[in-house]
Amino acid sequence: MKELSKAAVVRHRIDGEGAGQRIDNFLLRICKGVPKSHLYRILRDGQVRVNSGRVGPEYRLCAGDEVRVPPLRLDKSERPPVPLGAPFQVVFEDDWLIAIDKPAGLAVHGGSGVSFGVIEQLRRQRPAARFLELAHRLDRETSGLLLVAKKRAALSALHEQFRRGSVEKQYLALVRGRWLAPLRHVRLPLQKRLTAEGERRVSVDSSGKEAHSIVRLVARWENFSLVEVRIETGRTHQIRVHLTHLGFPLCGDDKYGDFALNKALQKQGLDRMFLHAAALATIHPATGARLSLAAPLPSELGGFLARLEEHERKDYELRAGGV
Secondary structure, eight states, X not given: OOOOOSSSOEEEEOOTTTTTOXXXXXXXXXXXXXXXXXXXXXXXXXXXXXXTEEOOTTOBOOTTOEEEEOOXXXXXXXXXXXXXXXXXXXXXXXXXXXXXXXXXXXXXXXXXXXXOXXXXXXXXXXXXXXXXXXXXXXXXXXXXXXXXXXXXXXXXXXXXXXXXXXXXXXEEEEEESOOOOSEEEEEOOEEEEEOTTSOEEEEEOTTSBOOEEEEXXXXXXXXXXXXXXXXXXXXXXXXXXXXXXXXXXXXXXXXXXXXXXXXXXXXTTOOSOOEEXXXXXXXOTTTOOEEEEEOOOOHHHHHHHHHHHHHHHHHHHHHHHHO
């Protein structure tokens, strides 16, 4: 990839890997440090040319296209250098895609006040990779399986599967309260809005978009329940909002949870949201074979469950001894 310069026009020849990508997304990928508003302005003004002609932001690139990018001012102060970071735990990898076990607390990409995320660090760690793009997203506070495409064709195929809802995604969540139903289908429409501070918030609203979660009970204690949630639709904060609306907030959830409980849980060693993308099944974009992946609970979550189980056992022994 050629480096952008403040004082020179740069021309890019599109190969097979870049074919099919929208021109605006192409510019966002190669013009690091350039404000998005500026990139759309130079598109509207016709300063970006494809095969010497003007194009709109929706134009999809073809193999062999020549893209002319005008001189750009890179605002390096906006985006500090991406740290190399520790290598991500790879669950699966071949020539088409990578599945990593994302740690909690790390966004999947930069933006909205976050200077970098998983994809930027992954590109930094793999400078020879020609193509690395997120196939889907996870909340910053959620850990677990995340797919990254290594080819344009893989990205398109995975996106199509996610659009059709044919990718199976299962999460493990610890909630406050005693969940009683062995299996329950939750169908509650969700509405998204922005707060005055610009943060996303979601609520159950009849005018919102359809959202379907399937909740299965895994384990239950006196005051907590571990549930497995399969999402049939991929709405923002879907699991968190569905369960909270039903009276079962996620432990450690700092947006929709029980804040007093969260403080108490922090003293007991749980200082993150208990939500983990534990399993994912999809069709491999090249072979057509079913690809089933799993990521075990992180040690901090597994350790908390072990302490919860031990506390419950001791309480039972005390009650039994007092009979």
